[in-house]
Amino acid sequence: MFNKLKKYKGFKFVLPSFIGFLLLYIVPFFGGFKVSFSKTAFNKGFVGFTNYLYVLDSSAFQLAAKNTALFMIIAFPLIIVLSFFLALCIYELNISKVIKLFIVIPIAIPSAAVAGFFKRAFGVTGWNLLDSEYALFVVILIFLWKNTGYNLIIYLAGMSQINKSAIEAASIDGANYLEKLRYIIIPLLTPTTVIVGIITIINSFKVFKDILMIQGRYPNPKIYMLQHYLTNKYLSLKYHHLTAAAYIFTLVILAIVFLFLLMDRKYAKKVGEK
């Protein structure tokens, strides 16, 4: 009995944060299920999956899901390649700290402060990308601008941990730089890339703040994201739809993360075999 309790000693330390986590997020998260199956948040009549079907069927939700997915599919590889490339350049060429700081500093700039710039740079008559079909590219640009630095730091940290002797050994074997990159540097950085990937997902949802600041709650349909849908549902009191949409969203993210981890595990295994 005593031993059993001892095992849970660590829990004491987790407790303060756990209480808040439980009360603020976990319990009400499941509490929200009831709402998603109710007629409305105010009328607790059970309606089964009606709300889920309604959400899935609504063209606004479909549009939002499409835009969010499109954004992720384009932005995700783009930022990882860009930040990896920049990190590699800075690492290999020993580029000055000031240059690095320039790339990193946009992390610190609040959305509201640069919204003015983006409105003026992409939203003036004659050159109005924000209202055109290419608005998503502006959003991707903003995303890259803001978050490349974040990933850059992580990659640089990862690179500084690489064991130089492995690379040197490869050089002696006569490998050229691309080969070294392909067979040594990238595999060694896989754990770092996983972290970068997670951070990128987290940050990719924050680009909503910028869109909200620039175009308000009903932006150009090309950049209408899931968060717009959710926020608008919240403000129009339609909680039953909001919760249903939120659970669908969560499920999708869960699936993606699962896939991501699976791929990572497979890749790590492959490298291990080699």
Added chain:
Amino acid sequence: MKRIVYIFVVLISLMFLFPIAFTVANSLMPYGQVISNKVNFIPNQVNLQQYYSIVINKTEYFKFFLNSVKITSLIIFGQIFLGILAAFAFAKMKFPGSDILFMGYVFLLLLPYQVVLVPNFLFFDKVETLLNIKIFDTHLALILPGMFYSFGVFILRQFIRGIPDELIEAAKIDGAGYATILIRIILPMLKPAIFTLVILTFIDNWNLIDQAVAFIETPEKMPLSVFLNDIYDGDKGVFFAGAVLYIIPAILIFTKGEKYLKEGLILGGDK
């Protein structure tokens, strides 16, 4: 080849700097030039007219500034305190189920705020009705979710994992309890991680928008970000100066602690 790459990187870095430079340049323009429909990059004449009119005519700006300071600093405080305790346990005092719990913490990070909007709402509502503490439309509605957001736990746990177990074992042999180990051994080593946490949490909450839009109703209680956006629509002439003043604390804190970011974000293999 190397030179070309070098120049290329420099060019990219200048592009990254451009939006900030533009904002600063616009903040130094005279009023008339800013509100004109033409987009200008270089001030006709450099003056501090905009800053002057914020200080003189828009004193409420500083009230909102203080709102943001209050919200952000309290959240950082909570993040550090709660984060260190939990992260230590997750990294070095494994208990049954700790890994699964930690996965839950990480998963929360992956969700956009809007998904937890309703959970937060339901909780606040319960507290209000049961305990009679006013939460809606107070800064508490912003501070509580911020404090208990699992970001701090995540960052610190990854860092603490990198600290060799031998140090702890040695201390244990000397008869130290876990609390002592945490305070005497772990805490002094955490400096880069804590700096990292402070910077990232500061940036995130200095830029707090979504929560405020949902839970704050009284205009006076809004954080600066929301207020600034109103200025752009209402009084564009002073927007850029307001923006620069808003950026300054963020840049100061960032450049002060930037050197720790690299160390703080060495997140150790996740396996």
Added chain:
Amino acid sequence: MKKSILSILLLILILILIFITSCNIVTNSKYKEDKEEISIFFTDTDEGQLNTFISQKVLFEQKYNVKVKLESVEVKNSEEYNEALTLMMNKTKGPTLIFISLGGNYQRFLDTDVAVKLTGKIPNRKNLIDTLKTDEYFLPLGIYYPALTIDREILKKIDAKPPTFDWTRDDYKKLREASLERESKQLNIWSYNEIYNMIFKEIDLINEKKKSAEINTREVKKALEEIKKEVYSGRYILPPDYGYENFINMLLDNNSDEYKQARKIYLNESKEKLINTTLVNALKPTSNNSIAIARDKIILPDIPNDNGKLLASGFILNRNGKNKELGLKFLNYLLNKESQKAILRTQGSFVHQRNKYLYPSIKGVEDEMKEIEKANYTHQDFIDLREYTLSNLKKGRYKIGNNISKQQASILRDLKEISIDYVFRKKSFTEEELTHILKRKEDKYNIWLNE
């Protein structure tokens, strides 16, 4: 060791201190009474109107030992009202009743199921005027039907036949044309709205079936051009020294000098116009100078249209409200003859306080009304107007006009702003620019309609 423990303790202490100072603990204990409580949610600008209804509140409180609390919010625009509402509505013990001010839109409460069905729960509902009973969720307590006046002298000058109570939109248009031909009118918010409403009334902006907005269409563009033509037709007097900015201020900003100036002129001008909107309630045209008015002017009820011109003010019962049963009792109480007669008796100055001119929503107060008319020496024309309007209302010819959809109202607001920009800007929009602007709005409402 001791030092670090001390510092941690200090940390916790500071944390607790900050925690306490940053939340306002509502200390109920001091004021705690045994009384049950119901509360009413309203915006602070509606307070005057609300008071006409609940003037008898104290009696109710005494009778049932209940406290009726007023929870007002201060809002600047509809967006803020929305946010405030969102917060209030979703608490498990939210406000019991939501006050809908005259003409206020309550459709949203039906859409979200906030409103509780009232049929069968309020005994006094049987007293309601039959045509008002159709709405099962909203309880109207005071109603208002607009009246217009026509200047007899000017009418004689343009040699037109005096219209009767059952005049039509065509009659109105003809008279308006004739008066504008004779004498131009000052351009201001009111005349601009008149032009705008007249032209946009005939355009369908929302396709209900397809759930789509139809804004970027030839019709809308034509309408914008028509408005511009009308404004510059010479029938309207534009302040000669005004630029684009001035016009924008005059028409969109109620705090601007331009607006105040225009308002001053408007109030003077209305004395010499052929057709005038009055603030007289056609259902309760009691005015102490009705004799003077009737000498110079013909008073008529406004012409009914599809959207309904009848305005109502009343309550919605919140499904999540506290003490709903008591809320129902309170509503029942407000519907009894005594409370309703109190509404009838409330009268005030002529121009500003429209709320003082509300007519009760129940049947059987005509005798009381007649007495008031007698006491005020009301002119026979006014009495006829009331009787005509009331009988029409009882026949069901008027619809409550509170409920054009949220989207429709918002589109009309947006388009009005665009039209003002369109009319007054120095360099007129190119076809491309205009398409772009309208497309942007259309996109917005297409999303909104399909959310």
